[in-house]
Amino acid sequence: MAPADIAPGAPIVELRNIVKRFGSVEALSGVSLTVRRGEVLGLLGDNGAGKSTLVKTLAGVHDPDGGEVLVRGRRVSPWTPLAARNAGIETVFQDRALAPQHSIVTNVFMGREITNALGLIRVRKQTDEANRLMREIGFTSRVFNPDSTVGHLSGGERQGVAIARALYNNADVIVLDEPTTALSLTETQKVFRFVRAVKDSGRTVVFIGHNIHHVWDIADRFFVIDRGRMAFEGEKAAFTGADHLIGMMHQLAETGRADIATLRQSA
Amino acid sequence: MTTAPAPARTAATDKRGTPGFWRMFYRRNGRALNAFVTFVLVWAFFAANNPTLFLIPAYYNAFLFSVPATIIMTTALVFVIVSGELDLAFPSVIGAAGGLFMTLVISGVPILAAAALTMLGGAALGTAIGAIVVYGKISSLVATLGLNFFIVGIVNLLAQGKNIESRDSVSTFGYAFFTGKWEIFGLQVPNHFLIAVVWTALCYVLFRYHRFGIRVQMVGDNPDSARQMGINIDRIRVGVFVWSGLAAALCGVILVQTANMVWFPTSGKAYLLIALAALFVGGTPTWGGVGTIWGAFFGALTVTLIPSGAVGAGFAGFWTDFIFGLVIILTMVAHRFGGARVR
Ligand SMILES: Nc1ncnc2c1ncn2[C@@H]1O[C@H](COP(=O)(O)OP(=O)(O)OP(=O)(O)O)[C@@H](O)[C@H]1O
Ligand SMILES: [Mg+2]
Numbered sequence: 001m002a003p004a005d006i007a008p009g010a011p012i013v014e015l016r017n018i019v020k021r022f023g024s025v026e027a028l029s030g031v032s033l034t035v036r037r038g039e040v041l042g043l044l045g046d047n048g049a050g051k052s053t054l055v056k057t058l059a060g061v062h063d064p065d066g067g068e069v070l071v072r073g074r075r076v077s078p079w080t081p082l083a084a085r086n087a088g089i090e091t092v093f094q095d096r097a098l099a100p101q102h103s104i105v106t107n108v109f110m111g112r113e114i115t116n117a118l119g120l121i122r123v124r125k126q127t128d129e130a131n132r133l134m135r136e137i138g139f140t141s142r143v144f145n146p147d148s149t150v151g152h153l154s155g156g157e158r159q160g161v162a163i164a165r166a167l168y169n170n171a172d173v174i175v176l177d178e179p180t181t182a183l184s185l186t187e188t189q190k191v192f193r194f195v196r197a198v199k200d201s202g203r204t205v206v207f208i209g210h211n212i213h214h215v216w217d218i219a220d221r222f223f224v225i226d227r228g229r230m231a232f233e234g235e236k237a238a239f240t241g242a243d244h245l246i247g248m249m250h251q252l253a254e255t256g257r258a259d260i261a262t263l264r265q266s267a
Numbered sequence: 268m269t270t271a272p273a274p275a276r277t278a279a280t281d282k283r284g285t286p287g288f289w290r291m292f293y294r295r296n297g298r299a300l301n302a303f304v305t306f307v308l309v310w311a312f313f314a315a316n317n318p319t320l321f322l323i324p325a326y327y328n329a330f331l332f333s334v335p336a337t338i339i340m341t342t343a344l345v346f347v348i349v350s351g352e353l354d355l356a357f358p359s360v361i362g363a364a365g366g367l368f369m370t371l372v373i374s375g376v377p378i379l380a381a382a383a384l385t386m387l388g389g390a391a392l393g394t395a396i397g398a399i400v401v402y403g404k405i406s407s408l409v410a411t412l413g414l415n416f417f418i419v420g421i422v423n424l425l426a427q428g429k430n431i432e433s434r435d436s437v438s439t440f441g442y443a444f445f446t447g448k449w450e451i452f453g454l455q456v457p458n459h460f461l462i463a464v465v466w467t468a469l470c471y472v473l474f475r476y477h478r479f480g481i482r483v484q485m486v487g488d489n490p491d492s493a494r495q496m497g498i499n500i501d502r503i504r505v506g507v508f509v510w511s512g513l514a515a516a517l518c519g520v521i522l523v524q525t526a527n528m529v530w531f532p533t534s535g536k537a538y539l540l541i542a543l544a545a546l547f548v549g550g551t552p553t554w555g556g557v558g559t560i561w562g563a564f565f566g567a568l569t570v571t572l573i574p575s576g577a578v579g580a581g582f583a584g585f586w587t588d589f590i591f592g593l594v595i596i597l598t599m600v601a602h603r604f605g606g607a608r609v610r
Contacts, residue, residue: 061495082497097495099488101556101609110485111496119478147291151609165496 006072008038012204013058013089013173014073019066020053027053029228030067035173040195040205042219044212044245046253050228051208052094055177058206059091060084085111088172092179094208096162100151105130107150108165133164138190155182167194174198175206180214192218212249216242226252238263298550298602302562305548305598306569309576316580324454330575331456332525335463336361336518337567340538341545342470343514345563346480346507347407348546351487351555354508356396356411357515357542359418361535364389364519366422369431369530378441378524386516392418393512397505415539423532431530445524459521466517471560473510483507488556544591545570548598554608569594 006012013035020028027050035041035058045051056062057069060081069079071087084091098107108130114122130146137160150161159182166174176195180188195205195218209215215222216236222245223233231252239245248258293300314321340357347354364385371381396414400407436442445462448455474480485493486503494500518538523530549566551558573594574587582590 056495059495060497080497081495082499085497091495093495095491097489097492099485099492099556101488102484106481106485110493111482111498113478113481115478120472120476121478121481123476147294149294149609 006037009036012037014070017067018057018064020062021065027228031230033223035204035206037204038202039221040199040207040219042215042222043206043208044222045225049225052177055175058175090166090171091175092162092166092177094177096158098150098158103147104150104161105146107161133168137164156187173204177208180209212246213242216245232258232260234263298559299562301602302550302565306565309569309572309594313576313580320579324452328455331460334567334571335459336521337541337545337571338463338564339466339514340518340542341563341567342467342560343511344542344546345551345558345560346483346510348551349487349555349558350483350504350507352407352504352507354411354511356415357511358535358539359415360389360392360512360515361519363418363422364516365523365530365534366426368520368523372436373433378439382520385520386513389512389516390509393509397508401501401504426532428532433528436528442524445521467564474560484556541570544595548595550602
């Protein structure tokens with residue numbers, strides 16, 4: 001479904017004051033993140049900063065210990081993975097969330113099987129759709145057979161399956177948690193092409209990556225978290241260039257603070 | 268300095284990903300085929316020792332009479348094992364269901380209606396067992412072990428150690444529905460064997476082509492992935508216990524009728540190890556995520572054939588357990604070669 005109900009640039013998903021604890025570890029201590037329609041948001045931060053935890057909260061996997069989730073301005077409760085998918089948020093998780101003993105088709109339609117009224121799988125339809133999707137993506141070094149077992153695929157190919165699954169439903173928001181690690185240069189370029197295609201169709205991407213140059217190239221806005229808190233955020237125009245962003249992240253890593261005053265005020 | 272990259276191999280020339288029809292067929296049905304071959308080999312081994320006996324159709328009458336309960340239970344347990352759980356409480360459900368069925372029959376409920384009500388009861392008991400395991404967050408091995416004793420205990424208390432009989436209902440239509448026989452070339456095929464075949468086909472469709480069965484496999488393969496993709500893994504896990512309870516109730520109903528409408532409080536006890544052995548001989552691996560319904564069917568045939576087949580082949584009775592153990596171990600080794608776990 002196209003997000004026709006919301007103007008470009010308006011908030012589509014809002015996380016407010018999210019707190020998430022794992023035992024004694026507070027992975028998120030009050031993070032507020034607004035995802036706007038039609039943007040590519042780059043989520044940055046050190047290892048263990050809490051990026052994946054934030055993404056899993058966005059995907060409904062974590063039930064936050066505090067704070068709330070709003071989709072198109074309305075609070076959704078209970079916030080579950082199914083609720084998130086139904087709200088039009090598709091996620092490529094850092095661990096890819098695949099069933100390795102099963103086929104590509106089964107994985108692409110995991111939790112979203114195409115069935116008839118009796119709940120029986122429409123095998124032909126699923127295979128055709130998966131075939132079409134894999135061809136469209138061309139995300140592989142070999143002829144993709146939708147019946148191939150996922151556990152027999154290479155790391156990059158598995159990633160392709162997870163990305164295909166996220167793209168299948170034309171979701172409003174696509175969240176990619178480190179989609180380009182383990183990918184070759186050409187495959188990385190393909191991922192960027194998809195991100196741009198999704199953006200061009202008026203939809204939204206949340207992109208996590210450790211290669212800041214990559215994230216700089218692809219994103220319109222940056223959101224940096226540090227040890228469970230938002231450190232700073234800014235539109236691309238607020239930075240003088242990738243080096244400015246990298247400098248601020250270095251400063252953050254070394255001193256625990258970044259000098260926000262260096263950001264240009266955007267109009 | 269960079270040199271121009273070699274022209275990329277186009278996807279169309281790369282044929283590594285497209286196996287032939289038979290490769291595909293074996294990949295999809297290999298476990299079931301292995302279980303079928305195991306059954307044929309065990310049969311051939313016995314038959315070679317006493318060909319005249321094993322070629323008489325009537326020799327298999329007793330076999331077809333006793334195998335259905337094992338088939339029904341084993342095929343249902345595939346769902347439990349594939350989901351990553353274990354059910355050791357089904358023998359108590361078989362016993363309880365038989366008792367409920369007979370209580371209904373002697374209080375005047377027609378047999379078919381009593382059977383339907385009993386299956387509802389079995390599903391309800393399965394729901395309770397599943398809910399305790401899943402929402403109590405107890406390991407299913409421990410929880411169902413305890414529940415098995417507990418349910419058997421309650422049944423014993425209710426029955427006061429007595430059998431329940433209703434020998435007059437042996438002449439009713441309902442009884443004939445379950446135990447009537449069809450004679451084909453001297454072989455008597457009882458209705459409850461046909462019921463077991465239909466049940467297996469039903470399990471096969473449910474497991475392989477229904478959303479529920481597919482999700483059972485997803486949950487068993489990688490529960491975190493299944494959850495992240497929006498599958499309600501708790502509901503699926505309870506569901507496999509419901510299915511097991513339903514099968515156990517059907518077994519209870521059939522066992523009572525094949526015993527000429529007599530129920531013993533110990534009914535069902537014998538099936539614990541037999542059904543689990545049949546399941547693993549049938550090619551469903553212990554680690555969850557994948558399994559085979561028709562493999563379980565052939566596994567049930569194999570383990571049922573061994574005791575009587577060994578005697579028929581001329582082995583003294585005390586060889587039975589030895590052969591039984593040997594077949595289980597050898598088939599496990601064979602299945603291991605057939606397919607290690609894919610990660
Ligand atoms: N399921 C969990 N149980 C316990 N602790 C967790 C769990 N998930 C995350 N954490 C902790 O929360 C913190 C944030 O983890 P998170 O995975 O969000 O980091 P990240 O920013 O994605 O890091 P990376 O870049 O390495 O992927 C870490 O300290 C981690 O140990
Ligand atoms: Mg992470």
